[in-house]
Amino acid sequence: MPFPRLELQAVAKAYAGRPVLRGLSFAVGVGECYALLGPNGAGKSTSVRCIQGLTPFDSGEIRLDGRPLTQWPAGGHERIGVVPQSDQLDPDFTVEENLWTYGRYFRLPAALIRSRSRELLAFMSLEEFAQRPIQALSGEMRRRLSVARALIHQPQLLLLDEPTTGLDPQARHLLWQRLRTLQREGVTLLLTTHYLDEAERLADRVGILQQGSILAEDAPVAMIQKHIPGEVLELRRHDGALPDAENWHQGRVAAAERSGDTLFLFDPQLDAVRAHFAVDPQYQLLQRPATLEDVFLRLTGRELREEEG
Incomplete structure (x- = not known):
């Protein structure tokens, strides 16, 4: 693995005495795409919230580029981009204004915000919609805009929480292409998804999360060959x-x-x-x-999960 950009070391978290993360440990290298997979309630969402600094964890350590998050200004927010599962775009602003507003949050110079906005709208094939209100966008266009917004400050680590949920095949493939481009440029990707084919296509390595700890970890092809030859x-x-x-x-x-x-x-x-x-x-x-989905179901079971985590 390349030098780790992100490391979780024995991270534990419990809600009202119920353990959600049980000594969770994994690392993601610079420029690597790591898919964190698991059934509902396994701890994926809690893990991402801990990395963002939104949820305090009980013990363990999270490091960014070798330093604990607590030692970075503002918890490392200027180095992390987040694409949440649900769009959090401002409906009162146009497409372009949404990017400008987010750029100001990171105190970027106005000239840089405008140039970055133009670059990102072109990158996500949204340039012709720059002056449109958010309500005029389709769901897949909003997802693309959410990715563009997360990139406005040129983060080194991009957290992607179910980024292609609800997208049609054409939109999914476009987003996959853009994510691969970011990875080639050195951006580290941490992906959570329920689409196992997506993880198989995008991830250099996958970690299967079960009851708050990593059950299995490897490159997708190697994991398939190991568990279901x-x-x-x-x-x-x-x-x-x-x-x-x-x-x-x-x-x-x-x-x-x-x-x-x-x-x-x-x-x-x-x-x-x-x-x-x-x-x-x-x-x-x-x-x-055999596919990664077969491995996932063999390791985690086929029963439905209703817990939150």
Whole structure:
């Protein structure tokens, strides 16, 4: 890993006696994209709020460029950009004025604010909308503007909380391109997302968070190869009955999981198993490469989570 821009060392946080972060430790290198993944209640939001300085933590340390956040002026805010999950744009201002106002928050010179605003509107393909009111923007245009606003002060670390939620495929791909450009320019990205394909495409490394600590950490491809080598075969019956009720697959595949009406089979070689079930017209089969989502669900479980964290 490159020199760490961000480090969390044994960070702990509890709400009303309920532990949310349990000695959380991970590091993100300069120019690296790190995806922090986890089910609802795992501690992702609390982690990001602690890094922002919005939530005090009970113990441990958070360091930015080798120094504790407490030793940076204003907790390092001038070095950190934040793209929140929900847009926090000012509806009383135009697109351009939203950037100007945010630039003033960091006490940037007026000339620099104006030049940076022009650059960022072009970067996010919003230049023709500079004088439009916020209400005239679509949801995906507001997300792009939120990213532009977070970059006005040229932060070294960008925190992205579910940045593509609600975006159509074209808008998602545009935003991914812009994030990769920022990374090539040396900006460090910390991404939280429920889109596992997004993490697989963007992240140099992913950390899977479970009950407030890192359960597994690696590059996406390496993590897939480690936990689910080979392919996945999904089995369903058209009539909704339990697939392979006789457990014919046992002893013939490396691993298997049942979830609702679907049986997931994991193995480097699935052709023989596929051939067995393909002759039964009641079966619907899907054979595909393993993904980061498969790893995530195997490690964290398939049940719904309702807790906040």
